[in-house]
Amino acid sequence: MIRVLVYWFFLLPLFSWSQLTIDVNLTLDKQLIGLNQTLSLNEQSFQLEQARFYLSKFEFFQNNRLVAVDPIEAYLVDFEIDSTRKIIFPTIQADQIDEIRFLFGIDSVTNTSGAMTGALDPMYGMYWSWQSGYINCKLEGTVLTPKREAFQLHLGGYTSPFLAAQLIVLENSKTSATKLNIDLKSIMGEVVLSQSNLHVMSPCVKAVEYAQILAKSFDLKP
Incomplete structure (x- = not known):
């Protein structure tokens, strides 16, 4: 028995x-950024003071065949808490999958199932009400020029016509350590340049539009 345990102890790192x-990571025009930095875009500047969002329903594919489904319902990524930025899938062999699919946000079924534990606990401030459901993404900060003004983007909605959750499909490089970069250039370009939709705080057409813009900004790199 001891011999078996010894073998298992030495072989375990090989399996994992x-x-x-x-x-x-958050990026701006492919450059890594963090919270509370003064950032420039199109000769204007802004600060990002809060960034939180849900990633959920991870599925893993090889040659267009589903090979694994993550049992964890959802992950809340909060850029004020570094540990939430690392997502580990202990049972997924990185070299055996070539595509990852997941939701940016929370789907309708989960919104209506009463699953309010773990990352979905309302204590994290990412839940409006049973009528409006979960906030898929929070981006808050301050536009600094040409005039100083706060922005609050709380994007969500799970009923038609305001279905805000977005399916993300990305190729996997088959390396064990992968970077998921979300580039804010497009969304912040909309916010900073227009300065007409700085406060989106409930399910609406603009929330869906902003979610779609963000969904196109996801990129997976080795």
Whole structure:
């Protein structure tokens, strides 16, 4: 028995070495950014003071065939808490999948199922009400020029016509450590340039539009 345990102790790193780990980053025009920095875009400047969003329903494919489904319902990524930016899938062999699919946000079924534990606990401030459901994404900060003004983007909605959750499909490089970069250039370009939709705080057409813009900004890199 002892001999078996010893063998298992030495072999375990070999089995877990290629487990998939995803580090989530925010970028602006492909440059890494963080909270409370003065950032420039189109000769204007802004600060991002809060960034939180849900990633959920992870599925893993090889040659267009579903090979694994993540049992965890959802992950809340909060850029004020560094540990939430690393998502580990201990049972997923990184070199055996070539595509990852997941939702940016929370789907309608989960919104109506009463599943309010773990990352979905309303204590995290990402839940409006049973009528409006979960906030899929929060981006808050201040536009600094040409005039100083706060912006609050709380994007969500789970009933038609305001279905805000977005399906993300990305190719996997088959490396164990992967970076999921979300580039804010397009969404902040809309916010900073227009300065007419700085406060989106409930399910609406603009919330869906902003969610669609963000969904096109996801990129998976080795």
